[in-house]
Amino acid sequence: EQDPLPPELEIRSSAPERKAFSVKVERPLDVQEGRLGLPVVGEEQKIMEAIYNNPTVVIWGATGSGKTTQVPQFLYEAGFGSPESLNPGMIGVTQPRRVAAVSMAKRVGDELGGVGERVSYQIRFDSSVSSKTAIKFMTDGILIREIANDFALLKYSVIIIDEAHERSANTDILIGMVSRIVDLRATMSREDEKIKPLKLVIMSATLRITDFLENPNLFRNGTPPLIQAEGRQYPVTTHFVRRTRRDYTEEAFEKVCKGHRKLPPGGMLVFLTGQNEITALAKRLNETLANFQSQSNGHKVRISASEAPLETEDLELGNIAPGFDDFEDDAESDGDSSSRGDDRDFDVEDSTPASSTVHILPLYSQLQTKDQLRVFEPPPENSRLIVLATNVAETSLTIPGIRYVFDCGRAKEKKYDRMTGVQNFDVGWISKASASQRAGRAGRTGPGHCYRLYSSAVYERDFEEYAEPEILRMPVEGVVLQLKSMDLQHVVNFPFPTPPDRQSLAKAEKLLIYLGAVSNEGKITSVGREISNYPLSPRFSKMLMIGHQHGCMPYTIALVASLASLDLFIPKNQLDLSVNVQSEVYTNEDRSADEARSQLKSHYNHAHHLFSRHSPTSDALKGLTALCAYAYAPLREAFCKDMFLSPKALSEASNLCSQLMSIVRSNNPTLLAPNVSLKLPSPSKTQVAALQQFTAAAFIDQIAILASASVSPPDLPRNPTRAIDVPYLPLFPINVKRRADIDMIDIAVFVHPSSVLAHLATKDLPTYIIYSHLQRGTPATIEGAKKPRTRMHALTAVTAMQIAGLAKGT
Numbered sequence: 129e130q131d132p133l134p135p136e137l138e139i140r141s142s143a144p145e146r147k148a149f150s151v152k153v154e155r156p157l158d159v160q161e162g163r164l165g166l167p168v169v170g171e172e173q174k175i176m177e178a179i180y181n182n183p184t185v186v187i188w189g190a191t192g193s194g195k196t197t198q199v200p201q202f203l204y205e206a207g208f209g210s211p212e213s214l215n216p217g218m219i220g221v222t223q224p225r226r227v228a229a230v231s232m233a234k235r236v237g238d239e240l241g242g243v244g245e246r247v248s249y250q251i252r253f254d255s256s257v258s259s260k261t262a263i264k265f266m267t268d269g270i271l272i273r274e275i276a277n278d279f280a281l282l283k284y285s286v287i288i289i290d291e292a293h294e295r296s297a298n299t300d301i302l303i304g305m306v307s308r309i310v311d312l313r314a315t316m317s318r319e320d321e322k323i324k325p326l327k328l329v330i331m332s333a334t335l336r337i338t339d340f341l342e343n344p345n346l347f348r349n350g351t352p353p354l355i356q357a358e359g360r361q362y363p364v365t366t367h368f369v370r371r372t373r374r375d376y377t378e379e380a381f382e383k384v385c386k387g388h389r390k391l392p393p394g395g396m397l398v399f400l401t402g403q404n405e406i407t408a409l410a411k412r413l414n415e416t417l418a419n420f421q422s423q424s425n426g427h428k429v430r431i432s433a434s435e436a437p438l439e440t441e442d443l444e445l446g447n448i449a450p451g452f453d454d455f456e457d458d459a460e461s462d463g464d465s466s467s468r469g470d471d472r473d474f475d476v477e478d479s480t481p482a483s484s485t486v487h488i489l490p491l492y493s494q495l496q497t498k499d500q501l502r503v504f505e506p507p508p509e510n511s512r513l514i515v516l517a518t519n520v521a522e523t524s525l526t527i528p529g530i531r532y533v534f535d536c537g538r539a540k541e542k543k544y545d546r547m548t549g550v551q552n553f554d555v556g557w558i559s560k561a562s563a564s565q566r567a568g569r570a571g572r573t574g575p576g577h578c579y580r581l582y583s584s585a586v587y588e589r590d591f592e593e594y595a596e597p598e599i600l601r602m603p604v605e606g607v608v609l610q611l612k613s614m615d616l617q618h619v620v621n622f623p624f625p626t627p628p629d630r631q632s633l634a635k636a637e638k639l640l641i642y643l644g645a646v647s648n649e650g651k652i653t654s655v656g657r658e659i660s661n662y663p664l665s666p667r668f669s670k671m672l673m674i675g676h677q678h679g680c681m682p683y684t685i686a687l688v689a690s691l692a693s694l695d696l697f698i699p700k701n702q703l704d705l706s707v708n709v710q711s712e713v714y715t716n717e718d719r720s721a722d723e724a725r726s727q728l729k730s731h732y733n734h735a736h737h738l739f740s741r742h743s744p745t746s747d748a749l750k751g752l753t754a755l756c757a758y759a760y761a762p763l764r765e766a767f768c769k770d771m772f773l774s775p776k777a778l779s780e781a782s783n784l785c786s787q788l789m790s791i792v793r794s795n796n797p798t799l800l801a802p803n804v805s806l807k808l809p810s811p812s813k814t815q816v817a818a819l820q821q822f823t824a825a826a827f828i829d830q831i832a833i834l835a836s837a838s839v840s841p842p843d844l845p846r847n848p849t850r851a852i853d854v855p856y857l858p859l860f861p862i863n864v865k866r867r868a869d870i871d872m873i874d875i876a877v878f879v880h881p882s883s884v885l886a887h888l889a890t891k892d893l894p895t896y897i898i899y900s901h902l903q904r905g906t907p908a909t910i911e912g913a914k915k916p917r918t919r920m921h922a923l924t925a926v927t928a929m930q931i932a933g934l935a936k937g938t
């Protein structure tokens with residue numbers, strides 16, 4: 129009884145004072161009304177009691193139930209964030225996406241009426257925070273940076289971590305970090321009464337978070353209470369297509385056109401995977417549907433087949449069938465829907481004719497903020513709102529008036545292969561949880577429909593329940609550096625909601641030491657701080673940091689893009705296929721297919737020779753050359769076809785270059801002239817050597833040494849005749865994750881047949897090479913070899929001098 133009361137109890141006993149500090153808010157009338165319908169508002173008292181009585185609280189409620197807009201207001205009204213109250217610190221709200229941070233700050237500001245200026249946002253390169261700010265929306269990356277400077281987060285009284293179900297790496301890191309800061313602040317507040325405890329509120333749209341709530345390492349004071357805000361969701365009928373088409377943008381185009389003609393008024397939300405798809409589809413829809421509008425006064429019109437790839441009878445407008453036929457045959461009701469979709473009448477629920485005009489808006493993260501906010505404005509009268517969005521619209525933003533959702537079932541995700549070390553953005557299936565969130569977007573204002581552009585068989589077979597947490601899908605060195613940037617030294621003890629494995633954490637720390645980002649004592653260095661400013665894997669950040677030497681900056685950028693891309697070049701074993709594709713060019717009646725093939729091969733070799741002539745022993749530089757040549761090409765498609773390049777990979781790599789250029793400029797404008805593009809002259813000899821050195825610096829732990837030049841283990845091919853059979857030994861052992869893998873992997877690694885080095889005579893092979901990633905091979909064809917071979921990709925020959933230079937830190 130002598131012990132001081134725990135701070136939570138103290139606060140509870142001061143309930144009357146709390147009232148005295150409550151802040152008056154005058155909300156606009158329409159906002160007042162709108163709030164009444166929100167499930168979260170119904171739970172205000174329960175939520176606030178829980179927050180007063182517990183250090184950490186979890187709120188779970190469907191998207192649109194009012195978590196993001198309302199919970200910060202409850203806290204504000206209760207005095208959090210007001211200088212004269214018990215809890216003067218700001219209310220900090222983190223979002224995984226910038227769009228959400230900006231638009232939610234604006235919305236909450238509007239809702240608060242007269243005191244709207246007390247709500248601000250902060251994202252990278254942009255902030256509206258002032259001394260008046262009481263509620264601050266920010267991206268999770270911003271809060272991580274703040275922790276580096278203010279470990280106890282003394283500026284804040286509450287941290288709300290929103291969208292926790294998404295399990296972004298930053299969110300996971302913040303949950304672990306802030307749970308510790310809550311403990312720290314409790315201790316500090318017992319010792320110094322001027323310091324107030326910190327509250328943590330975790331908000332989630334799904335129960336994806338319950339798997340770590342009972343983790344005693346994470347929440348030492350017991351499992352936090354879980355408060356559910358009962359969702360007010362109208363039934364959504366889900367329709368699958370019978371056959372899943374690979375070309376989902378085409379499918380989306382057709383379905384949306386048809387839907388616009390046949391469905392009663394109501395907004396449409398189309399989920400796609402990225403900016404390019406969205407802008408292309410927006411253009412096509414605008415052209416096609418505008419055409420449709422202008423001539424739709426009851427006449428039969430045909431749109432020429434070349435403009436619209438729909439069957440022409442579909443476009444006979446006088447002949448609109450009552451059924452949205454090919455959708456309804458396999459209408460299925462899934463978990464989202466409380467009513468069985470009636471097979472026959474779901475499309476025409478009332479006799480109102482379909483809207484005649486369309487109002488098409490894109491929504492993706494790279495879009496300018498003011499354009500993003502347009503989705504919240506009411507569409508022009510009598511027109512149908514069609515929003516084409518990435519998964520930004522899945523849970524972060526609730527777009528008003530959506531009745532129809534078209535879900536392509538895919539998303540662009542950061543993928544990472546631990547074994548090969550390859551990280552890239554790839555389009556893949558979403559999870560069942562995401563699919564259900566997307567469908568739910570149709571049921572906010574009334575009963576809705578979700579048209580899934582994939583079959584129920586694919587959904588059952590290929591969709592995971594939940595997506596894997598991002599932290600398991602990224603290079604661990606990035607995670608470790610992030611933690612170090614918050615001055616955390618012993619990363620293995622960190623309370624991750626889902627921990628990466630310890631061995632990889634330790635290995636990552638070593639790499640960071642090699643890169644100079646972390647000291648031998650495990651502390652982040654100034655180099656490390658700079659590296660952590662780049663939103664890239666630390667290896668590539670390091671290259672960009674040192675890559676301005678010898679006037680190499682734009683080349684280094686292209687080099688990083690080339691290393692980060694997998695398949696710029698079409699592999700030779702796909703050449704036979706190309707013979708057919710290019711038959712017009714390469715075959716005619718006189719010539720046999722064989723002849724054509726050999727001609728094609730020589731063209732292929734010639735093209736590859738052109739790309740590697742500046743640096744015949746580096747795949748990375750060959751990719752750089754291809755990227756720069758592509759920048760010069762007036763007709764990019766044709767250029768790719770002629771030069772056996774993958775148009776998709778090159779366009780993505782060029783986009784990456786533009787992004788890297790803006791990142792480098794924003795970090796240090798003097799490093800890159802404003803008008804620089806990839807139209808560059810050939811690099812000089814000095815520059816080529818420098819670029820090799822930058823590569824070596826970034827992949828310093830991925831050096832392989834010619835086996836004959838070192839001790840050759842038994843079991844390796846003796847006197848091979850082909851370069852691809854010559855064993856190399858990695859200087860640092862390969863990261864073997866599971867026991868079972870050990871038998872699978874040879875300790876030696878081999879040059880991949882697609883590498884420039886594969887064409888060298890064995891005697892000309894370099895002694896030292898840098899590889900950017902490994903590929904576990906299919907069983908070797910060579911006699912006597914039992915194990916599959918591990919092959920090295922994206923190779924760059926380096927000299928002993930260059931390696932010695934690295935050791936000296938130059």
Ligand code: ADP
Nearest residue numbers: 190191192193194195196197198235504526528
């Ligand atoms: P949650 O975070 O639980 O998903 P929100 O707090 O984002 O829910 O949204 C609550 C309600 O506020 C929704 O019905 C949504 O339509 C509405 N809303 C949110 N932002 C805006 C806005 N900018 N304009 C109009 N309505 C909005």
Ligand code: MG
Nearest residue numbers: 195196523524
């Ligand atoms: Mg929200």
